Amino acid sequence: MAPLRYLSGFGSEFASEDPRCPGSLPKGQNTPQKCPYGLYAEQLSGSAFTAPRTHNRRTWLYRILPSAVHTPFSPMEQPYLTHNWKSSDPNPNQMRWHPFSIPHINKEKVDWVQGLHTICGAGDPCARHGISVYAYMCNTSMVDTCMYTADGDFLIVPEKGTLHITTEFGKMDVFNNEICVIQQGMRFSVEVDGESRGYVLEVFDGHFELPCLGPIGANGLANPRDFLTPVAWYEDRRVPHGGYTVISKYQGKLFQAHQDQSPFNVVAWHGNYVPYKYNLENFVVVNSVSFDHMDPSIFTVLTCQSVKPGVAIADFVIFPPRWSVQTNTFRPPYYHRNCMSEFMGLIKGSYEAKEEGFRPGGATLHSMMTPHGPDAVCFEGASNAELKPQRIAEGTMAFMFESSLSMALTEWGQKTCECVDAEYYKCWLPLKSHFNPDWKPE
Numbered sequence: 329m330a331p332l333r334y335l336s337g338f339g340s341e342f343a344s345e346d347p348r349c350p351g352s353l354p355k356g357q358n359t360p361q362k363c364p365y366g367l368y369a370e371q372l373s374g375s376a377f378t379a380p381r382t383h384n385r386r387t388w389l390y391r392i393l394p395s396a397v398h399t400p401f402s403p404m405e406q407p408y409l410t411h412n413w414k415s416s417d418p419n420p421n422q423m424r425w426h427p428f429s430i431p432h433i434n435k436e437k438v439d440w441v442q443g444l445h446t447i448c449g450a451g452d453p454c455a456r457h458g459i460s461v462y463a464y465m466c467n468t469s470m471v472d473t474c475m476y477t478a479d480g481d482f483l484i485v486p487e488k489g490t491l492h493i494t495t496e497f498g499k500m501d502v503f504n505n506e507i508c509v510i511q512q513g514m515r516f517s518v519e520v521d522g523e524s525r526g527y528v529l530e531v532f533d534g535h536f537e538l539p540c541l542g543p544i545g546a547n548g549l550a551n552p553r554d555f556l557t558p559v560a561w562y563e564d565r566r567v568p569h570g571g572y573t574v575i576s577k578y579q580g581k582l583f584q585a586h587q588d589q590s591p592f593n594v595v596a597w598h599g600n601y602v603p604y605k606y607n608l609e610n611f612v613v614v615n616s617v618s619f620d621h622m623d624p625s626i627f628t629v630l631t632c633q634s635v636k637p638g639v640a641i642a643d644f645v646i647f648p649p650r651w652s653v654q655t656n657t658f659r660p661p662y663y664h665r666n667c668m669s670e671f672m673g674l675i676k677g678s679y680e681a682k683e684e685g686f687r688p689g690g691a692t693l694h695s696m697m698t699p700h701g702p703d704a705v706c707f708e709g710a711s712n713a714e715l716k717p718q719r720i721a722e723g724t725m726a727f728m729f730e731s732s733l734s735m736a737l738t739e740w741g742q743k744t745c746e747c748v749d750a751e752y753y754k755c756w757l758p759l760k761s762h763f764n765p766d767w768k769p770e
């Protein structure tokens with residue numbers, strides 16, 4: 329199959345017409361009395377109508393039938409998706425998970441929505457404040473089914489398997505080492521080629537932005553031009569007798585409604601509220617070229633800001649392959665206790681601070697003020713290593729969801745998943761005291 333086409337840019341005003349219907353975007357206005365090709369105009373708002381221009385997000389969709397044409401929503405069972413943060417007791421421990429198990433297709437067919445499992449989170453979608461962290465493990469495509477979340481924005485990080493995502497805006501293929509963002513309200517359906525696994529961060533407060541670059545200047549980190557948005561694609565597909573299911577994630581629960589037509593019936597659209605993907609290989613890594621270990625905020629790809637200056641509801645941070653050149657420096661991550669929560673996952677390879685135990689498809693959580701840092705093997709090695717310029721993290725990609733919120737673990741995350749590594753704390757136990765009261769400067 330030919331590679332899909334995309335529009336490039338971040339936060340831009342885009343316009344796209346399915347080439348089968350030239351002129352399908354109304355000229356010079358949004359709501360003509362009759363739209364070209366007999367289409368319906370529908371606005372999707374991603375911000376209050378009155379939000380300042382810098383933050384105003386909306387898209388106009390020109391579709392065969394409006395989204396309102398469906399039967400009433402009824403509750404749908406999905407036992408692993410929850411925002412009930414009180415379902416288990418608080419747990420401040422250093423947490424590590426072995427790779428989450430993917431169900432075998434011969435045993436059970438599980439699609440992307442059925443495979444979503446809440447690991448941890450905080451806050452409340454009703455108050456539009458909080459986050460939720462999920463793992464997805466699935467083996468089969470969604471058929472005549474789409475979903476949207478009314479609660480927040482999904483940032484999806486595939487670890488195993490490509491995601492072929494159809495959205496109202498068009499199609500996106502999200503490969504390993506790429507991420508995508510599907511924002512509040514956008515309908516999408518996920519096809520997979522086989523066993524698939526990955527991570528999802530949902531933010532309830534607002535949308536992801538590129539971090540300000542400050543003195544770095546106008547270029548670097550994730551550059552806007554590398555974000556890709558689908559081009560318009562429609563199908564005029566009838567699915568009689570309510571054969572198409574629309575799943576709504578609403579106030580933390582799933583609901584389903586039925587309709588007789590595919591929701592991917594948008595022939596043209598224009599606006600700045602869109603889904604997008606980004607290849608992590610395009611990230612321009614900035615770091616110290618003299619001495620000292622910088623804070624990982626220099627590796628921020630996207631941020632969802634809180635109302636407190638500089639404080640994130642959640643940052644999406646990556647640890648890409650790079651040169652390490654600092655002189656007289658302990659180069660791996662430092663030991664620390666953080667006023668933020670740090671959830672980490674691994675897309676491929678291994679993580680520099682812990683070569684063992686943290687594997688692709690697994691995860692770690694270092695909660696608020698929970699001490700952590702390099703394991704004993706890493707500390708001894710890096711304290712004695714020759715400090716020549718060195719490529720690090722080659723062929724690997726770790727990431728972190730860092731949040732100013734204090735997250736609770738779900739029952740599934742703490743127990744039912746059966747992936748918790750009870751031995752994790754042991755990686756620091758061999759650390760020895762090197763204290764020497766007679767030490768003299770050289």
Ligand SMILES: O=C(O)Cc1cc(O)ccc1O
Binds near residue numbers: 624664670694
């Ligand atoms: O804990 C971690 O491994 C993530 C991390 C990496 C780093 O280089 C500095 C601080 C930090 O929290």
Ligand SMILES: [Fe+2]
Binds near residue numbers: 670
């Ligand atoms: Fe950390």
